[in-house]
Amino acid sequence: MDQKRLILAIAASVAILMVFQFLTPPPPKPVPKSAQVTTSQPAPPAGAPAGVGIQATAPAVPREVPRLRINGDRVAGSISLLGARIDDIVLRDYRQTIDKNSPLVRLLEPRSEPQPYYLQFGWTAAAGTAVKLPGNDTVWQGAGEVAPGKAATLTWDNGEGQTFEIKVSLDENYMFSVQQTVRNAGPASVTLYPWSRIRRDYTPHTEGYYILHEGLLGVLNGTLKEQTYSTVKSDGDKRGGLSFDSTGTGGWAGITDKYWLTALVPDQSLPGTTSFRHIAEGTSDRYQVDFLASNPLIIAPGADASLTSRAFVGAKEVHALAAYERQGVPLFSYAVDFGWFWFLTKPIFYAIDWLNWLFGNFGVAIIVFTTIIKGIFFPLANKSYRSMSKMKLLAPKMQELREQYKEDPPKLQNEMMKLYKAEKVNPASGCLPILVQIPVFFALYKVIFTTIEMRHAPFFGWIHDLSAVDPTNVFNLFGLLPFDPAHSISLLHLGVWPLLMGVTMYFQQKLNPPPPDPVQAKIFQWMPVIFTFMLANFPAGLVIYWTWNNLLTIGQQWLIMRQTTLDKPRLART
Structure with missing residues (x-):
């Protein structure tokens, strides 16, 4: 009996180590990328127009577009005034390899480049209303730069009495604050639903390890939700592109790599719907995480209304995530995949x-x-x-x-x-x-x-x-x-x-x-x-x-x- 126990113990020890060794398949080949770019907006809640969520193919985006500078302590880049996208971010503290002269890690990339990855903020009009809204091809006016203690402001006048404004600021680490404001100088009230989204218009190379999550994730209604790119694609294909959605108050959601995270952090008192989406375009795949406010902004004539949200774009440093958690981002440290045995890890x-x-x-x-x-x-x-x-x-x-x-x-x-x-x-x-x-x-x-x-x-x-x-x-x-x-x-x-x-x-x-x-x-x-x-x-x-x-x-x-x-x-x- 003791000999059998001995053999069993040895076998168990070897088996545990072999699990680590053999549950790490070689990385999959990158998916071919298309030069075309899909433009879409989050599906509206009940009462909003039915056509808002329709995807359309847009022509290739030009490389030379007007921009506002991002000059943070730990991030650098720019905001595109074409479409009002935060689409150019490099991390000052991290390089691609151990070589001190290797390029800085690039996290976000414009739609004109091979691997588009960006943040965008906008509005959806309520059903039965006709308001001219800014879109992907809108060229905004801009002033200022994004840096600690400084803010950049983007404005656009629709020529019908409404002025849209996006004000972007940045803390000393990786958290952006984005204030969306609408000023109504028209003769009638307008009803708008603010939205924000993260788009990754390609399938990234992943480590391919079962013990590490890479893909879409978020903490919604107090629960961690994770979906790999393949799951988002397969589930989305069954539901017209929508892989997952959750309605509630607070939380956060985004897209994670092994070491990097891009996440939306809505106003924690604001109810809304968070969705994970897959958008197919030919042989290319697009992935989207979006948040759509459930309660609209109703702007009376001569009035204005604002909504402030945040967006994290940076490295998944444990202490930094814990600090944001203490600042009201629920369970933000869950972005680091400590696994089921987190209480030990x-x-x-x-x-x-x-x-x-x-x-x-x-x-x-x-x-x-x-x-x-x-x-x-x-x-x-x-x-x-x-x-x-x-x-x-x-x-x-x-x-x-x-x-x-x-x-x-x-x-x-x-x-x-x-x-x-x-x-x-x-x-x-x-x-x-x-x-x-x-x-x-x-x-x-x-x-x-x-x-x-x-x-x-x-x-x-x-x-x-x-x-x-x-x-x-x-x-x-x-x-x-x-x-x-x-x-x-x-x-x-x-x-x-x-x-x-x-x-x-x-x-x-x-x-x-x-x-x-x-x-x-x-x-x-x-x-x-x-x-x-x-x-x-x-x-x-x-x-x-x-x-x-x-x-x-x-x-x-x-x-x-x-x-x-x-x-x-x-x-x-x-």
């Missing part, structure tokens, strides 16, 4: 982030964190290692029993159990240290893989990015040969840190008593090799954690074995 992130602040290096923070975790689990591991050390001392006695009862397996098993009970040892205790660290391993994997704080975080030597695999490879002699065999066969990538992990795991195993069963012994012998190749394609930060954990375990086992050796004379007399 989030504290681990904050612990490592604090240690990084203390030591100035995330790799050192991981090592210190591993040491602390090892100390927390020391009593449990100590008991396990003592039992394992006793098992090693009992090896001669166990060999005698195997020789004595080799023709009577049931009797051998019974005598073995008596010996274990008399010496108070558990033959399956060797798996306990591995099983204990699996939840920490999983949570740390999520932290390293999903949080932008780990992106491009260096360690020492050749590790310039803890969130990426060890760049060295033994199969091309660590760069001496001018080719990378991993391009053809992914298994042919084995860096220095995974090799160190395998070596430390081998020596750790040598301190354990060999399993009595030959099959079990062979499984144990191959485990360091299997784990080495499996972890070779994991983030370097995770391999460093596992290697350091092995070294601590070796030291702990060696000390315990020295203490247990004192009991050897008593065991010999048993």
